[in-house]
Amino acid sequence: MRSIRRNRQSSRGFTLIEMIVATIVLAIGVVGASAAFNMATKASSVATDLQTAAMLAQQQLEQTEVNAQGSITPGDSDGEFGNDFPGFKWHQSITSTDYTYLFQVTVTVKWGSRPERQKSVTTYLTNAQPTSTSTTSTSTTGTGTGG
DSSP states (O other), X not given: OHHHHHHHHHTTSOOXXXXXXXXXHHHHHHHHHHHHHHHHHHHHHHHHHHHHHHHXXXXXXXXXXXXXXXXXXXXXXXXXXGGGSXXXXXXXXXXXXXXXTEEEEEEEEEEOSTTOEEEXXXXXXXXXXXXXXXXXXXXXXXXXXXX
């Protein structure tokens, strides 16, 4: 009868080995969850920056279109977005195309330090074509002799 009681008492609790294994499994789970949370936070931050860069590039393109008002000239320019968007800077490149009044405008927004990230947006803008004021008219006058 005593041997039966000893077997029941010894099987009631956990052994030291079981406790160590359970602690290790729990630690691995906590570290994994923490790493997943960090990755999700970083991905969210990158996505927010990418969305901001796209919006800023579009804003710069619109400003170029409004300021040019039909007098677009090829060339490059650089700038920053000021205190509202610190760390974001832009580079704009305007190039001619095969068509006389059509220009390719590319705005690249850069941010971050290591690695520096960038987002480029390209569009095409036209210069106003000069209007032709000269008209050609043909008139004929004749003299006739009546009879």
